[in-house]
Amino acid sequence: MCDDCREASQTVRVFTRRAMLALTSGALGAAAMGLWSCRRQPPAPPPPHPDEDEGGPATTSQRAPAPDLGDEVFPDAAGHAIASPTDAPVIIVPRADWTPSRPNLNEIVVMNGISRLTVHHTAGEQTNAWDATVDTLQGIRNFHSGTQPDERHWADIAYHFVIDGAGRAWQARPLAYQGAHVRGHNEHNLGIVLMGNFDKQFPAAAQLIALAGLIAFVRQLYRIPMAEVHTHGELGKTNCPGKNLQAFMDRARKTWALNEPAFTFTRPATTPSTAPATTQ
Numbered sequence: 001m002c003d004d005c006r007e008a009s010q011t012v013r014v015f016t017r018r019a020m021l022a023l024t025s026g027a028l029g030a031a032a033m034g035l036w037s038c039r040r041q042p043p044a045p046p047p048p049h050p051d052e053d054e055g056g057p058a059t060t061s062q063r064a065p066a067p068d069l070g071d072e073v074f075p076d077a078a079g080h081a082i083a084s085p086t087d088a089p090v091i092i093v094p095r096a097d098w099t100p101s102r103p104n105l106n107e108i109v110v111m112n113g114i115s116r117l118t119v120h121h122t123a124g125e126q127t128n129a130w131d132a133t134v135d136t137l138q139g140i141r142n143f144h145s146g147t148q149p150d151e152r153h154w155a156d157i158a159y160h161f162v163i164d165g166a167g168r169a170w171q172a173r174p175l176a177y178q179g180a181h182v183r184g185h186n187e188h189n190l191g192i193v194l195m196g197n198f199d200k201q202f203p204a205a206a207q208l209i210a211l212a213g214l215i216a217f218v219r220q221l222y223r224i225p226m227a228e229v230h231t232h233g234e235l236g237k238t239n240c241p242g243k244n245l246q247a248f249m250d251r252a253r254k255t256w257a258l259n260e261p262a263f264t265f266t267r268p269a270t271t272p273s274t275a276p277a278t279t280q
């Protein structure tokens with residue numbers, strides 16, 4: 001994708017609160033359309049982030065239905081009104097824009113509802129340009145799903161969203177499926193990772209704006225209380241998400257908590273309990 005095309009595509013991917021409503025009501029397909037023919041660089045080497053875990057193959061009862069990846073960004077929200085507590089724009093790039101691949105359904109577990117989220121860093125490369133970020137994402141996915149001895153052997157990329165250096169939130173593992181991002185704590189846990197190593201660098205401002213907007217949105221969508229907004233290091237023995245992102249989260253959650261009384265939900269009082277009823 002050339003720079004001009006990239007800018008144009010980004011323009012339609014800036015989802016405000018109102019656009020999120022359209023997105024969750026099925027307008028994603030139109031927003032997701034993007035055609036380009038630029039050359040891509042070879043995939044970037046995988047990041048060395050060592051702390052995730054798939055949790056073993058799915059049992060028969062956990063086997064997942066095949067998702068419709070084209071419409072499946074926020075499956076539990078279909079038909080429900082969303083009132084985001086923030087007007088911060090969030091750029092969400094559909095999974096189909098960076099990979100045609102599907103998860104390995106024999107190894108993946110149905111999410112069966114989201115009640116918490118966890119923030120990570122990749123401890124790897126932070127890319128900004130569209131094509132470079134696509135390559136980085138493919139490198140991470142190849143590492144996580146690869147079956148070589150030094151690869152992870154997982155069903156798919158570990159996280160549900162990846163925020164690049166430019167502040168785009170790339171849809172990664174479909175939300176219908178449990179992630180592989182916190183050993184022993186993947187159940188009902190939405191995984192968000194920021195590209196970069198925040199023991200060595202600071203998150204980009206665009207990344208933090210995107211993170212705040214995305215967290216606000218998914219908290220609203222899935223009714224996630226502030227007490228269930230975690231960092232990886234709070235759930236396991238790891239340096240992730242790095243001292244600088246950890247410091248941001250420590251400060252930000254205090255600020256976000258001040259708005260908690262105004263954090264109202266318009267969704268009907270039903271708990272997401274099943275994956276979308278798609279079949280293949």
Ligand SMILES: [Zn+2]
Binds near residue numbers: 120181241
């Ligand atoms: Zn982590």
